[in-house]
Amino acid sequence: MYNPVVKWNRITGIILLIMALVCLLISIWPVADHTIQIPFSISDEIAGKLELSNPDQMRVGDKTEIILRIVLDQDSQENQKLTLISKLELYNLEVTPRRESEVTIDRSIPLVLTWKITPRTSGIYSGTLWLFAEANTGDRSLILARPIQLVAKTLFGVSYQMARIIGFIGLITAIFLIFFPIIKQKLRGLAYNLM
Template identity: 45%
Template sequence: MKWDNIIGTTLLSFALICLVVLFWPTQNLSTLISFSIPDDLSGTLELIQSNRVLLGEKTEISLKVTIIGDQQGRQVLKLFNELELDNLEVTPKGEGIVIVVPSKPLVFKWTTIPLKAGTTSGTLWLFSESVYGDKDLILARPIRIETKTFLGFSSLSAKIFSLVILVIGVLIFFYSRILRILAI
């Protein structure tokens, strides 16, 4: 086997392995939490999040709220939510307020982008507002996300690097064939 085939095959293999690892979907964790509040309401919360992400890659955290029980006597149920995380860009920012329709589950979604590698900790807050205007805490859930780099690169840089290595590998692999075609 010629040197161009050996080096080309090695670079192609390396680039393809990197691209598969980079584009492989991360596993989301789902946590089911029961709750009840003083207004005789109860329900379940389903928190879906990824514990590990690549630097610079968007991830989603979602919280599905399902109210169980009779809400006939209530006029309005308001839920307040906020996701606080350090070193992550979180969208939407700040406190959100939603009026709940009892017969339908409600889903809160946040998009996060890690700004630096390391472990990020924060809290997901969920409050309800009672008929008297008092806020009742439903959830104060610690959130922990591990942000990793890939070979020292952010997600986008690693993808570009892998594509460049792939192109170089193809060119080296077909180097002698390209020279023969150009010589004709």
């Protein structure tokens, strides 16, 4: 027997299913990172390279990482250790760690510095990544002062976390709209057979 309500529920369910799957796919698709290598030298004895990785864009509500990898050249002095001070200044963003970080790097082991960023609103955020070398006397020499510009985006006007929740709810609703009439019909047939 033809029932137009069941037909429209099924069509609505299929459309909602497609929209929910698209929303979920877009919200979990990985963001591309941009990596650059920057050579540096502090003195004749200490040289190396910096490898800076940051995302092309950020997603509102999701954590993003900026990674700075520091590698000293192998031909640097054998037992030379280096104290580095780093800071990422990005205003109006949650940045961890917020303060200056001080680490000692060994020639043979690459050092990886990571900052976690969480944007709460969409927009363009600018700041600077600072890296200093500190001598035993306490004097600092600048290694890197790199301007950083990050774009935070929303998905359909909401945070990506909220878009995933909406997509999941839409998926459950779509499955219900598509399969409930079939299950209801099977149960009616089962009840009819029991009588």
